[in-house]
Amino acid sequence: MKNHRLHFIAWFAVVCFAWISGCTSPQVRELAEAAKPPHVSLGPIHELLHFETSLDRVRVVQDRSGLGHVIVASSKLEEVHYIVVGPEGVLEHEVIRSGIWPGNIDAAFDAPGLLHVLIDGEHWVKKDGRWSNAEHTPWKEAGFKKVLPNFVPGAQDLIWAFSVGGAELGAPSRWDWFGFGGFNAGIIWPWLTSASKLVIVPETDSKYTSWTVLDPQDELDADNVRIAADTNNTVHIVYDATRTLFVNDAHPRYAQFTVENKPGETMVEASQSSGIRDGKLLQSVSGHAIEIAEGTGNSSGLGYQASMAADPVTGTVLVIKAHTASWVLSDNAWSKATLLPLQHFWEPRLTPAGNNRFRAVVIGEADNQWTGHGSPVLYLEFSQGAWSAPVVLGAADVASFWGNIWNAVQIGSNGGRETLVVWPVEEGIVARWIVLSE
Secondary structure (H helix, E strand, O other), rough: OOOHHHHHHHHHHHHHHHOOOOOHHHHHHHHHEEEOOOOOOEEEEEEEEOOOOOEEEEEEEEEEOOOEEEEEEOOOOOEEEEEEOOOOOOOOOEEEEEEOOOEEEEEOOOOOOEEEEOOOOEEEEOOOOOOEEEOOOOHHHHHHOOOOOOOOOOOOOOOOEEEHHHHOOOOOEEEEEEEEOOOOOOEEEEEEEEEEEEEEOOOOOOOOEEEEEOOOOOOEEEEEEEEEEEEOEEEEEEEEEEEOOOOOEEEEEEEEEEEOOOOOOOOOOOOOOEEOOHHHHHHHOOOOOOOOOOOOOOOOOOOEEEEEEOOOOOOEEEEEEOOOOEEEEOOOEEEOOOOOOOOOEEEEEEEEEEEEEEEEEEEEOOOEEOOOOOOEEEEEEEOOOHHHOOOEEEEEEEOOOOOOOOOEEEEEEOOOEEEEEEEEEEEEEEEEEEEEOO
C-alpha cells in the first residue's frame, strides 16, 4: 500500500506540472496555425488482440510486400504474440512464448527476408512457417551475460546492439557520488562503478567477425542510446554519456561508423582496438559531444524520451525529443532546432520515408489530465525542414490503474506509401494503416 501511495504522489505531481506548464508558447501557437496537414488517407482501426492492457510492450516491422508484423508482449496474459496485419486486418495470429513477460522485445527482417524476434536474451526465427529458438547469438558466443539486445533498425541485414559491463571489455572504472539529507545533516558516499558500454555486431552467414565497442576508454556509461543504419551500412548513434554526481550527469554525443563484414575471417583489423576477447579484436569508435539544444545537457540528457531515424539512401539523420524540438544531421552538420506544432508530446517514434522525409507518431496531452485517460495518438510528417500538422489516429489507454501506454505505441514502415501505427486501448491492442495520397 505504501508503494501505491508513492506512485500516486508521483503521478499527481506530473499531472500538476503538466497543468501548470500547459500554456502554449506564441511560437508553437504560430506554427500550429501555419502547419498544413499531411497528404494521407487513414484506414479503419483494426483490433489485433483482445485482452486487459496494463504494462505491455509492442514492436512493429513491415516486410517488402507491405504487410505489417506486430509483436505484442502482454503482462496480463504473460504471453508474446505474433500478428500479421494487412489492409483488411489480421491475417495471421499465433503465440511465440507463454508464461513470460519480457523486459525487452524487438523484431527485424534479415536480407533473405526471414523475421527475427528478440525476447529478452532469446533469439527466435520464423522459417518455413515455424518458430525456432536460435541459440547462436553474438553475446553467447562471447560469453556476455544479462544483456538486453536490440536490432539496429534500417540495416539491410541483421546488426545487433547490446550493452555490456565495461569491466568485461577492459574499460576503466569510476567513482560515482551519492547523497541525501540537508544542510549539516547530509550523508555522502562514493561508489566504484564499472561503465556500461555499447557493443555493435553485424551478422554474416551466421558468423560474427566484426565487433565494435563505443567509447571503450571512456569511464562514462552509454545511456539512452538511439541507433539506426542506412543502406551504406553506416551506423548512426545518438546517446548520453552519463555518470552520477549526486544527480544524473548526462552529456549528449553522436557517433557513426561503417560496418565492414568480411565473411570467413576470424578477426577484423582496426587502427585502434580496445582489447581482445575470445580471439575477437574489438574495434573502437568514439562519440563526439553535440550541443544542438538548450537544456539537453541536463540530467535528462538528449536521448531520454527521444527517437532517431536515418534516411536509407542519403544517411540524413533526424532526432526528435519529447516536449522539445527536432534536429537534422546532414553532411556532418547539425541543423538548428525545428519546433513541432505541439507544446507537449510524449514518446516520439520515427521512421524514414525516403528523400530526406520522415514519419513520426507521438502521444499528445490526455483528454483528462487528472486521470491520464484518452491520450491522443498523433501522426506527423517531416519534409523540407518543417513538420506537418498532426493527424489524430485514435486515443491510447490501458485498463490497469498502474499500467501505462508508453511501450505499446509504435510505428512501422518499409519506406513505401503505407505506414502501420499500433497503440493500446483498454480492451487490447489496435492498429491503423496510413497511406500517402501522393
